[in-house]
Amino acid sequence: MSFSRVVFVLLTLLLALLLATSFALNVVHSRHYLSRQLAVHAQDSATAMGLSLTPALQRGDRVAIDSLVKAVGDGGYFRRIRVLDTQGGVLAERVSNLDVADVPSWFVRWLPLETPTRSALVMDGWRETGRVEISSHPGYAYQQLWSDARDLLIWFSVVGGIALAILLLLARSALKPLAAMERQALAIGDGHFSLRVPLPWARELRQVSEAMNKMTRKVDEMLQGKVRAIEKLEAASHRDALTGLYNRDFLDQQITIWLRESNACAHAALLLIRLPGLADINTQWGYIEGDALLKQIAALLRAQERQLQSTVAARTGGAEFMLLVSEITHEDALQIANTLLSQIRACTTPLGACVGSAHIGIGFLDPNISASSQLFAQADMALRVAESHGRFWAFIFPPEDLSPDMIFGASRWRRIIEHALAQRTLLLFEQPVVDARSGLPLHYELEARIRDEEGRLIGAGAFMPMAHRLGLAIAIDRAVVELALTQSFPDAVPRVMNLSLDSVKDMAFTTWLQQRLRVNVLDARRILFELPERAAAEAPECVSRLTSCLDAMEIHFGFDHVGILPEALTQIRHMRPMFLKCDQVLVAGTDATGLKRSLLEMLLNLAQALDSQFIVSGIETEQHAMQIRAMGVGALQGRAVGAPAAVPIA
Helix, strand or coil, X not given: CCHHHHHHHHHHHHHHHHHHHHHHHHHHHHHHHHHHHHHHHHHHHHHHHHHHHHHHHHHCCHHHHHXXXXXXXXXXXXXXXXXXXXXXXXXXEEECCCCCCCCXXXXXXXXXXXXXXXXXXXXXXXXXXEEEEEEECCHHHHHHHHHHHHHHHXXXXXXXXXXXXXXXXHHHHHHXXXXXXXXXXXXXXXXXXXXCCCXXXXXXXXXXXXXXXXXXXXXXXXXXXXXXXXXXXXXXXHECCCCCCECHHXXXXXXXXXXXXXXXXXXXXXXXXXXXXXXXXXXXXXXXXXXXXXHHHHHHHHHHHHHCCCEEEEECCCCEEEEXXXXXXXXXXXXXXXXXXXXXXXXXXXXXXXXXCEEEEEEXXXXXXXXXXXXXXXXXXXXXXXXXXXXXXXEECCHHHCCCCCCCXXXXXXXXXXXXHHCCCCEEEEEEEEECCCCCEEEEEEEEEEECCCCCEEEHHHHHHHHHHHCCHHXXXXXXXXXXHCCCCCCCCCEEEECCHHHHHCHHHHHHHHHHHXXXXXXXXXXXXXXXXXXXXXXXXXXXXXXXXXXXXXXXXXXEEECCCCHHHHHHCCCCCCEEEECHHHCCCCCCXXXXXXXXXXXXXXXXXXXXXXXXXXXXXXXXXXHHHHCCCCEECCCCCCCCEECCCC
16 A cells, blocks of 8 residues: 555544544533423423422312323423323323434434423412323433534534545655655656655655755766766777777787687678878868868778677778678679778868878688688778779778688678578577576577578577668567467577667567567566667667567677777667677677776676676686676676587477
């Protein structure tokens, strides 16, 4: 029961007790008063009748005595009248029935009135000749008592109802801030710190409200400070200070991760962009104009990064940029390079400074490349060829000069993916996320794989970027959801499903997913959903809509690749994620004193403040796992703690 209801019930009982006591006292006092009135009435009547009977008793005229008794009794004010002689013999008597008109019988039984008997002597001079006894009839007294009690009850009920209504309004007004405080406390628990409680007029509640508002403000400032610190650390560790693009170290680690992942991003293009005339621009126009051109080119690369999934744009030197694009064909890579050259050629500053020349060399990441240095060397060789052709030129070595194995064109990718969807030949693999201390699985992350025409397995890291470009990512997510919900897993450990950025942004997919999960919500609650951090940065309203639907069905979710886009953390901290999984780049080469370790620790602290589980993925060696455990991380994922395994077909 709520506190306001308790207060109202207590006030109601108190008021009812007061009114009931007052009513009872008034009725009892009225009863005593009427009883005394009946006694006085009987005594006065007996005295008057004794004087009237003196002549008749002197003569012994019984007819006159009976006539007088009958006349007095017919008035109906007396219950009994008796005339006695000196020896106590009854000379005349009149008795009336105890009929009380217009008064309920239960009232008569509940409040019995005494019918007092009073007597008077009949005297002849100084000689007693007889005695008169009269008992008053209580009927009129009952009628008066009933009328008074009824009117008093009605009056008290009206007054009590008005008083209760006023008390209710006052109680609600005084206790209304408690509901706001409750909402504020729940919002704090959910990670929302913007709610402020209006200050109530009650002094005690005002003090509590001020304390709650102060706490909310302090916690919000604390988390905002953590987010700002993460942004600074991420920028210092991975970002170029001038353009805001990633640096060479981040790009190198991303390529290393792609090379390490089995069948993931097996074919990627590295576009090495060089502006040989930047030094002349700085000399002729000044460094401000040169920096302005660099920022314009960085904006062009960021646009490509937003348009293409699994793409990394970086500035690796003074006039050198790189664009790493996953799962792309030679033709598409060359087309992107020529588009960039056209855009770079059109760049100009307000003072008229422009790029005099630009060259792009394209290296291709395929199964024959085992180290990032090989890819950089290939791109540098292609860049030297491009520089020998003209002022704006891009070059990529033909596929026949490289390894043609498993280099698919867009049409072949479409056939492979559409065949897997049509024939429902998607395969599910699962990799455990384990508790860092006990080693027990907390949940399993599901990964979809498909086969090409030769029966070779292709991982999601390879085909999902192509599915995005072909507009098939949402269809794959739907198929994986259907497959997972119909799968009978051998244990009760939850399974985690990854949703693509396309699906998160699509309102129709959110509606379909909500309807599909509601079909069997009990089984659906064994499924967790993993959303990309990029979605929170690019489409926060879509993420909020999706997570609200999942919350309504008590289905948990988390975010992957956390820490790459710090601006997304501002949105994520309001969404109550169950877990945060950092990007593998943040843990690659983590040392005891580096910026990466500081950034990782800040993300861990933020997850703890949000009451979310922090997961570190990409753990490939036991030594690496021990290093991460020493930082206090609670959950690990990687081949060192559990390799992906095929899920048996149900």
